[in-house]
Amino acid sequence: MSWSKISDAVIRRLPLYLRVLDESSADQVELISSQELGYRIGVGSALVRKDLAWFGEFGKQGVGYEVDFLRHELRKILNLDQELNIALVGVGSLGVALGRYHLKRFAEDEEFNLRLVALFDNDPRKIGTSVEGVQVYDLTRLTELVPSLNIKMAIITVPAENAQIVAEQLVKSGIKGILNFAPTKIVVPEDVHVSSADLTLEMQRLAYYLPE
Amino acid sequence: MSWSKISDAVIRRLPLYLRVLDESSADQVELISSQELGYRIGVGSALVRKDLAWFGEFGKQGVGYEVDFLRHELRKILNLDQELNIALVGVGSLGVALGRYHLKRFAEDEEFNLRLVALFDNDPRKIGTSVEGVQVYDLTRLTELVPSLNIKMAIITVPAENAQIVAEQLVKSGIKGILNFAPTKIVVPEDVHVSSADLTLEMQRLAYYLPE
């Protein structure tokens, strides 16, 4: 699906709506109003209706939204209705921890379609080992394995000084979505989307609000 | 320092400016223009000048900003000019990995003032052990130890189902800044600031942009 002009602010809220719908569905709730949905993620009801209206008419006037229907529509919009293969580059302690966490989630939740299928590192001691059954491959095999394993997104957990070069290799392999845990900005073509998870930056931001 | 009315969008950019200034300082660069600063973090020069102007007049017309001076001013504004103690709650593999990562950074960088001083868990097998010399304490001692160890911020790496209760204990202890890695929304009073680092949410967002 492609609607292209929709703003990033809207897209950011879709996974939040989806999480509320997952919870409601698990609780056997069948209908939900824009008011309830907005309250649960912390925005107004008008914004919820406007966000959803970008993609179609999903509600019934006077009634609200059918939870399971809207949930499936959102999953389709977010490309989460099919398995989606992911690679992780940088098998340090953070990489292993995130990998385990992710694999656990995948194993426990039938409908969680984000599947970690490969780990990459350049350390010969790590190459050939595995984490919860997922192989650690030589980083030099990235451009070969990304297409052949049908990998669509990647997580970067290498040291800051290697993040840019890894990002470039990922881009060359055809990856369009990168979650970057390295504490540095990575520069990519504009059709590649990067989400930055920089712990330090967030802590520094929070420090601003401390009293005194 | 307190300017209170300054928007969150501005505050989010301050650590980015600071990182550029750190790099420039390390490279012996003495002056930097709003143009260069903006280019490096990906915003326009007018926005850089406007952001900084909220806090004072730091530049010289026709010249630019003195790197070391502006760097120290930003550190003061962000409360990063003094040591700031941090606790981490939830000593699972993610908690340990983040803790190690953080402690390494603290050990290597003289001026990195975010100091991890305590870990908390409710698992008797973990309590009393340590990670890189930092003790794991019983979670029940949180409200006692936060004030006595002068802890100002906290990182939550417990399972989603325990995040809210942990957040409430942190708030009760007087914590005003929380970095939450649990994949759930935590509700706190409005004088407490939360930064959410939800891996899954970010991956789901990136999936939207995949082709087809």
Add this chain to the structure above:
DNA sequence: TAGATTGTTAATCGATTAACAATC
């Protein structure tokens, strides 16, 4: 039907950008 809630338009709010006088 009467009450409730959607989808959508218009109004408002806030953030970014453009422009330029001041001045180093």
Add this chain to the structure above:
DNA sequence: TAGATTGTTAATCGATTAACAATC
């Protein structure tokens, strides 16, 4: 001085909110 760049004001842009007709 001439050139460069700041701090700041006004203009623009984009996102959120308010309001309400449509309708279940």
